[in-house]
Amino acid sequence: MTIADLDLLAWYVMSKDIYFGFDFAAAVPVSNRIVMGLLKNPKIAKCIDEWEATGLPYTGMGPMY
Numbered sequence: 001m002t003i004a005d006l007d008l009l010a011w012y013v014m015s016k017d018i019y020f021g022f023d024f025a026a027a028v029p030v031s032n033r034i035v036m037g038l039l040k041n042p043k044i045a046k047c048i049d050e051w052e053a054t055g056l057p058y059t060g061m062g063p064m065y
Contacts, residue, residue, distance in 0.1 A: 001038065008035050013048065017058035 012035045015024035025032040039045050 005034060005038055009038055009044070013051065014058045016052065019057055 008031050011028075011031070012024050014020060015022050015027075024035070039048065
């Protein structure tokens with residue numbers, strides 16, 4: 001895993017945001033394949049699942065406005 005992989009993973013997480021979200025797979029199909037490979041790692045998948053379970057927006061913009 002590289003810094004670039006972590007950056008792509010951060011963009012993937014941000015794409016799931018309820019305020020900022022976008023279709024990551026449609027926007028960047030090649031990067032989506034890389035992220036799907038990263039999500040096969042159980043530790044990364046667990047981290048993402050725990051974050052999604054909180055229901056918190058990635059950007060934090062909801063509570064701010």
